[in-house]
Amino acid sequence: MKYLLFFFLFIPSVLLPKERNLTLIVKGEHFSVYGYKDIDISSLIEKIKLNYFVDVKEIFKKDPKDLKTQLLESLDSLYQEVSEILDIHLYNFHTNIKILPDRNSLNEVFRSYFKKEFNERSFYLYTNNTIYISFEDLTLEMLAHEIAHAVISRYFVVLPPAKVQEILCGYVEYILKKRKEFLRK
Ligand SMILES: [Zn+2]
DSSP states (O other), X not given: OHHHHHHHHHHHHHTSOXXXXXXXXXXXXSEEEEXXXXXXXXXXXXXXXXXXXXXXXXXXXXXXXXXXXXXXXXXXHHHHHHHHHHTOOOSSXXXXXXXXXXXXXXXXXXXXXXXXXXXXXXXXXGGGTEEEEETTTOOHHHHHHHHHHHHHHHHOSSOOOHHHHHHHHHHHHHHHHHHHHHHHO
C-alpha cells in the first residue's frame, strides 16, 4: 500500500512538462518572456540584438539600464523588423516566449504536448500563442522565424496552409541572414 501511494504521488511530478520550471522574466506590450533558473539575460540580448556591432556588455557599463528593459527593447525592435519584412502591421500583438536551456528540454515539452519526438531548436504553438526555443541554439534569425509564425497566426482570419506559413517565415529568416552577411562584408 505504501508502495502504491508512493507510485501515484511520484509519477505525476515526473511527468510534469519542463516548462513548469520556467518563470516570467519580463512582460511588455508585445512579449512575455519566460526562462529557466539562472538564464543569462545579457547573453540572451547579445544573441538577439539587431545591431551586430554593438557590444551589449559595453553598453550596459555606460548605461546600466535594467537588463530586462534592454531585453524588451531588443525584442520589440525584432518584432518591428519582422512586421516590416512581412509588411504586416498588427493593431495589437502579444505572444509568449518560453526559453528552455537546450534541445533536450525543448523536446520534452514538445513530447508532453504531441506525444512524439522532436529534434528541432524551436517551435511556435498556436493553441497557447507561445514560442518555445532552446537557449543553446537560439539565434536572431530563428527567433524572428518564430515571431513571424505568431504574427501570421494573428493576422490571417483563415490560416494559410502550413507550407505557405513556412515559406513566409523562411523569407523573414532569409532577409535577416542576408542583412547580416552584407553588414559583415
Ligand atoms: Zn516554421
